[in-house]
Amino acid sequence: MLVFSYKPYQIDIMKFLMLGIVLSTSVMALEKPPSLEEVKINKAHTNIPREEILEKLFTSLGQTEFKAIYADAQQAGIHQQVLLEARFLNFVELGDNTAIAKLAPELIQNQNTFDPNQSEVFAIKDDWLAIIHYAQALEALEKNDKASFKKNITEAFWLSPRQAQAFSPHIEKLRLEEAMKTTQLPLNQLLKSQQSREPAPLKAHTKGSKGIILYFWNPLSQEIQIDIPDFIATTEACHESDISVLAILTGKHPDIIDDAEALRKDEAANAKCTWLIDSNKKQLASLLWVRSLPTMIVASPDGHVLFNGHPSDENFWLAIKKLSPTFQRPNRN
Numbered sequence: 306m307l308v309f310s311y312k313p314y315q316i317d318i319m320k321f322l323m324l325g326i327v328l329s330t331s332v333m334a335l336e337k338p339p340s341l342e343e344v345k346i347n348k349a350h351t352n353i354p355r356e357e358i359l360e361k362l363f364t365s366l367g368q369t370e371f372k373a374i375y376a377d378a379q380q381a382g383i384h385q386q387v388l389l390e391a392r393f394l395n396f397v398e399l400g401d402n403t404a405i406a407k408l409a410p411e412l413i414q415n416q417n418t419f420d421p422n423q424s425e426v427f428a429i430k431d432d433w434l435a436i437i438h439y440a441q442a443l444e445a446l447e448k449n450d451k452a453s454f455k456k457n458i459t460e461a462f463w464l465s466p467r468q469a470q471a472f473s474p475h476i477e478k479l480r481l482e483e484a485m486k487t488t489q490l491p492l493n494q495l496l497k498s499q500q501s502r503e504p505a506p507l508k509a510h511t512k513g514s515k516g517i518i519l520y521f522w523n524p525l526s527q528e529i530q531i532d533i534p535d536f537i538a539t540t541e542a543c544h545e546s547d548i549s550v551l552a553i554l555t556g557k558h559p560d561i562i563d564d565a566e567a568l569r570k571d572e573a574a575n576a577k578c579t580w581l582i583d584s585n586k587k588q589l590a591s592l593l594w595v596r597s598l599p600t601m602i603v604a605s606p607d608g609h610v611l612f613n614g615h616p617s618d619e620n621f622w623l624a625i626k627k628l629s630p631t632f633q634r635p636n637r638n
């Protein structure tokens with residue numbers, strides 16, 4: 306298993322909200338009896354009941370499983386609109402934003418032919434139109450077309466406000482990337498050592514390195530506790546590539562430093578990094594828009610930010626590769 310291969314918390318939101326639409330507005334459609342024509346089609350092409358095909362079509366997670374049931378659905382004469390809805394939701398389930406973006410032209414082509422009586426998901430046309438604009442917004446992101454992204458994501462929100470939480474991560478990501486373009490690490494800022502409490506500038510810990518990784522963490526985070534082995538493996542790989550890793554403790558819990566020290570001495574004893582405490586006044590976490598833990602910041606030796614986000618993001622590893630082309634991403638079995 307690759308290090309940090311788990312998903313960030315943001316990926317299931319869209320699926321949750323989409324399923325909410327199904328349950329709150331049109332779940333009965335999944336249970337409606339097939340028409341006489343549909344029964345004839347089913348008997349002619351497959352022995353699988355229509356209800357079973359639909360259930361599998363909207364619950365199959367893996368690509369291989371989905372493709373198989375999708376072929377059965379096509380053979381059984383399931384309406385083209387339903388097949389398109391299933392493909393969209395499957396991409397949402399997989400967290401495949403690129404595939405959703407590529408689906409945009411086909412969604413647009415079917416924009417005016419939407420029939421709520423045929424839909425297995427969307428009870429009203431506005432919800433259907435919202436996901437079309439959502440796909441167009443993702444397509445715009447792929448093309449780095451910020452104006453089109455803003456236009457379509459705004460329209461999607463207007464058409465279906467209850468899906469706002471599904472749209473907001475993309476907006477936040479774009480705003481973060483824009484902010485990081487003009488953000489430099491304050492290499493002269495003093496931070497205290499977690500062990501000795503002695504202050505030193507950030508640059509004192511990065512002399513001669515090919516780059517800098519800041520790991521914002523807190524010992525109270527269950528996710529961080531679980532993934533300490535992954536973090537250690539990452540620090541070891543970075544050490545071999547002459548990349549400095551600085552673990553920045555954040556939080557104001559009265560016992561946080563004692564808890565952090567206990568974890569450093571025990572579970573994280575083999576981590577090849579420098580343990581520091583974020584400042585109370587000029588917080589690095591605030592400067593770098595750290596909103597959740599863990600957060601990784603990848604920066605060049607002069608402090609230019611190359612990546613800001615969750616360590617499960619593939620771009621985290623790509624940013625490290627920019628610092629050291631020979632860097633080997635660690636694997637853990």
